[in-house]
Amino acid sequence: ISDCCTLYLFHVFFCITEYEGYDDVYGHSVEDDYSISPSDAAYVFDRSKAQMSAYMAGDEDIAEEDEGVEDGTECTKRRDSDTLGLQNRNLSEIDEARLRSCLDEIRNVIGDSVSEALLADIILANDFDVAKSLDAALSNAASSKPPSKIRKEEVPLPQREPTARPITAFRADESTISATSVLPVLEPVTISGPPPLPIKVVPAVAKTVNVTKGFEVLSVKQDNESGEGLRAAVLTPRTQSPISGRGTPSGRDTPNMGECGEGDGVAREFRSRPPRVSKEEILAKYKNERGEGKEHLHMVVIGHVDAGKSTLMGRLLLELGQVSKKTMHKYEQESKKLGKQSFVYAWILDETGEERSRGITMDVGQSKFETKSKLVTLLDAPGHKDFIPNMITGATQADVALLVVDATRGEFETGFESGGQTREHALLVRSLGVSQLGVVVNKLDTVGWSQERFEEITSKLSSFLRLAGFKESDVTFVPCSGLTGENMVVKSTAGDLTSWYTGPCLLEVIDGFKTPDRPITKPFRMSVNDIFKGMGAGFCVSGRVETGMVQPGDKVLVSPFGETAIIKGLTVDDMPILTAFAGDCISATISGMDQQNISVGYILCDPQRPIPITTRFQARLVIFQLKVPITKGYSVVMHHQSLVEQAVICKLVAQLHKSTGAVVKAKPRCLTGNSVALVELEATRPICLELYCDIKELGRVMLRVGGVTIAAGLVTKVRWKLF
Numbered sequence: 001i002s003d004c005c006t007l008y009l010f011h012v013f014f015c016i017t018e019y020e021g022y023d024d025v026y027g028h029s030v031e032d033d034y035s036i037s038p039s040d041a042a043y044v045f046d047r048s049k050a051q052m053s054a055y056m057a058g059d060e061d062i063a064e065e066d067e068g069v070e071d072g073t074e075c076t077k078r079r080d081s082d083t084l085g086l087q088n089r090n091l092s093e094i095d096e097a098r099l100r101s102c103l104d105e106i107r108n109v110i111g112d113s114v115s116e117a118l119l120a121d122i123i124l125a126n127d128f129d130v131a132k133s134l135d136a137a138l139s140n141a142a143s144s145k146p147p148s149k150i151r152k153e154e155v156p157l158p159q160r161e162p163t164a165r166p167i168t169a170f171r172a173d174e175s176t177i178s179a180t181s182v183l184p185v186l187e188p189v190t191i192s193g194p195p196p197l198p199i200k201v202v203p204a205v206a207k208t209v210n211v212t213k214g215f216e217v218l219s220v221k222q223d224n225e226s227g228e229g230l231r232a233a234v235l236t237p238r239t240q241s242p243i244s245g246r247g248t249p250s251g252r253d254t255p256n257m258g259e260c261g262e263g264d265g266v267a268r269e270f271r272s273r274p275p276r277v278s279k280e281e282i283l284a285k286y287k288n289e290r291g292e293g294k295e296h297l298h299m300v301v302i303g304h305v306d307a308g309k310s311t312l313m314g315r316l317l318l319e320l321g322q323v324s325k326k327t328m329h330k331y332e333q334e335s336k337k338l339g340k341q342s343f344v345y346a347w348i349l350d351e352t353g354e355e356r357s358r359g360i361t362m363d364v365g366q367s368k369f370e371t372k373s374k375l376v377t378l379l380d381a382p383g384h385k386d387f388i389p390n391m392i393t394g395a396t397q398a399d400v401a402l403l404v405v406d407a408t409r410g411e412f413e414t415g416f417e418s419g420g421q422t423r424e425h426a427l428l429v430r431s432l433g434v435s436q437l438g439v440v441v442n443k444l445d446t447v448g449w450s451q452e453r454f455e456e457i458t459s460k461l462s463s464f465l466r467l468a469g470f471k472e473s474d475v476t477f478v479p480c481s482g483l484t485g486e487n488m489v490v491k492s493t494a495g496d497l498t499s500w501y502t503g504p505c506l507l508e509v510i511d512g513f514k515t516p517d518r519p520i521t522k523p524f525r526m527s528v529n530d531i532f533k534g535m536g537a538g539f540c541v542s543g544r545v546e547t548g549m550v551q552p553g554d555k556v557l558v559s560p561f562g563e564t565a566i567i568k569g570l571t572v573d574d575m576p577i578l579t580a581f582a583g584d585c586i587s588a589t590i591s592g593m594d595q596q597n598i599s600v601g602y603i604l605c606d607p608q609r610p611i612p613i614t615t616r617f618q619a620r621l622v623i624f625q626l627k628v629p630i631t632k633g634y635s636v637v638m639h640h641q642s643l644v645e646q647a648v649i650c651k652l653v654a655q656l657h658k659s660t661g662a663v664v665k666a667k668p669r670c671l672t673g674n675s676v677a678l679v680e681l682e683a684t685r686p687i688c689l690e691l692y693c694d695i696k697e698l699g700r701v702m703l704r705v706g707g708v709t710i711a712a713g714l715v716t717k718v719r720w721k722l723f
């Protein structure tokens with residue numbers, strides 16, 4: 001079955017927790033079937049070059065498992081005829097094939113919210129007409145009770161048990177803060193059963209996995225009581241194994257999983273050192289420096305190529321007075337000369353010559369504007385599938401997202417169907433932790449501001465987004481036209497729209513987003529998005545402060561390289577700041593280390609409480625559509641924040657029940673699409689990761705193969721790698 005279960009899985013997974021020749025055509029700049037770009041091609045796995053040693057070396061406990069495999073058919077993706085009731089339908093072979101094909105198409109859109117047999121009835125009643133059947137199926141799905149609600153009522157929360165092992169004081173002293181309130185301190189816990197997701201009470205027959213919320217630590221010999229042995233080990237790398245990051249060969253010295261825990265005391269003591277600045281001081285500082293101002297929000301704008309994202313945002317900036325008349329006049333003249341007048345507003349954000357001449361966004365465009373209560377940093381992501389890695393970089397910095405869809409007949413459908421970026425972008429931002437979404441039904445001018453079209457689109461998207469893990473209350477639909485500026489900054493007065501729409505305009509939707517909690521009292525972590533030469537001494541790195549705070553003069557550990565550096569200065573939008581807090585996207589001037597030793601994807605962290613470094617970790621994956629089932633040795637491109645690293649799935653720990661999280665099969669031979677599983681991954685080079693339960697922002701990974709996202713995962717165990 002195609003994506004069918006994918007959406008449902010997402011729902012479950014997140015419950016708790018172009019080119020020339022188109023100048024005159026509005027809404028088109030790209031041929032959708034454009035082949036893979038060189039950048040994506042670089043990510044495509046080449047088996048001949050893969051680091052198979054990760055699981056061939058024989059020093060890991062990766063013995064083949066026969067258990068439960070009868071004839072190998074478990075890996076064959078085949079729809080069970082019984083669920084379709086084919087025996088009773090008397091279909092010819094051709095009709096049966098048509099039925100299956102229609103089913104796949106429809107599943108691509110609605111997921112598995114409607115049963116196979118009912119879908120088959122609908123398709124046959126509509127004489128294999130996919131569009132009609134889809135509408136009928138969507139009505140059916142919409143009228144049925146949303147799975148989230150069903151689960152909410154039926155599924156008790158995971159049972160927390162008393163701590164079986166001591167947990168790091170690091171967890172005990174963490175807390176998060178919103179602009180207005182301080183959240184309660186998290187209690188250290190060890191839980192039985194898969195941790196962060198909706199966990200139903202496990203049936204008597206089901207096995208459970210014990211997952212410890214806390215860091216797993218390698219065996220390590222402590223030099224002295226203060227844990228200097230470990231610190232020395234972490235801080236003085238390069239002696240044994242090169243580090244993840246560009247230009248360094250791979251190295252392996254990962255000890256066996258079984259050795260975890262021996263050095264726990266050392267690591268705990270080490271990680272749990274009291275912060276230099278107390279929690280109270282941090283909170284007071286935050287209140288003092290940020291208390292008065294507007295809340296700051298980072299908003300990424302996503303959607304299928306040519307949905308009108310840059311035009312919409314360019315127009316918004318213009319209407320808000322962020323672009324001078326002189327600049328706009330210049331853009332009008334220049335775009336006209338190039339025959340690209342329809343892209344004039346997009347030029348406000350698409351600043352490079354190549355983006356403007358091709359009429360597509362390639363890198364994330366950035367700008368700022370204010371609403372009544374918020375200061376918004378706008379991140380305009382590229383829509384073309386070739387630039388998904390850039391889109392991911394933009395999305396990792398975002399608190400909320402605007403999903404833009406093209407209402408033009410046929411265009412919405414192209415973006416929404418399998419292979420379109422509407423779906424992939426929505427799934428990606430959700431798996432990166434974005435939970436609030438504004439959906440802009442754009443270009444409604446092309447369909448005469450049709451209410452019917454608006455409702456058709458919102459109904460299809462609502463079902464999809466709900467199943468993708470967005471709560472209905474966190475999604476707002478707004479009809480707009482970026483080109484005409486209708487219903488953007490002020491409520492529309494156009495009769496065609498006001499006759500049926502009384503909701504908020506786009507600016508009100510943005511103003512209504514809630515500012516997420518800022519984990520400012522957790523240990524400092526900042527992921528590096530860019531490195532560049534600054535004005536004075538040293539060099540600059542830019543990125544988002546994920547947790548904690550940092551100030552000029554602070555020493556930071558550059559991980560996984562392991563060198564310490566000094567923060568000389570901090571800026572936000574070229575303006576110097578005294579302190580950077582979690583949630584800020586900053587540039588930091590750094591001295592005390594060689595620029596060559598830092599790469600995009602590295603993490604700057606608190607040297608007293610460093611981020612775990614590892615090559616091997618365990619993750620709980622939601623697996624999307626797959627062409628080839630995952631087996632041991634399956635090679636993937638892993639995205640973690642801005643890091644892109646080759647990795648191998650080296651152990652299939654268990655296949656989990658999609659809803660309950662209970663183990664349905666331990667050590668499966670393979671994993672098919674649309675499933676949930678616990679796996680171990682081995683990165684080619686050491687990387688920095690956090691457990692999802694400790695620091696969500698750094699505990700998520702995304703796996704891609706051949707330019708397609710195949711899975712999203714939460715880190716459940718990390719093996720510290722020592723150097």
Ligand SMILES: Nc1nc2c(ncn2[C@@H]2O[C@H](COP(=O)(O)OP(=O)(O)OP(=O)(O)O)[C@@H](O)[C@H]2O)c(=O)[nH]1
Pocket residue numbers: 025026027028029303304305306307308309310311312342343346359360361362381382383384442443444445446480481482483484
């Ligand atoms: N009729 C109409 N055309 C629009 C509207 N918004 C954008 N367009 C046209 O759609 C085309 C693509 O617009 P862009 O803003 O470049 O689209 P995009 O989503 O930013 O494209 P990428 O970033 O490359 O994915 C341009 O020709 C715009 O003029 C609209 O509201 N109505």
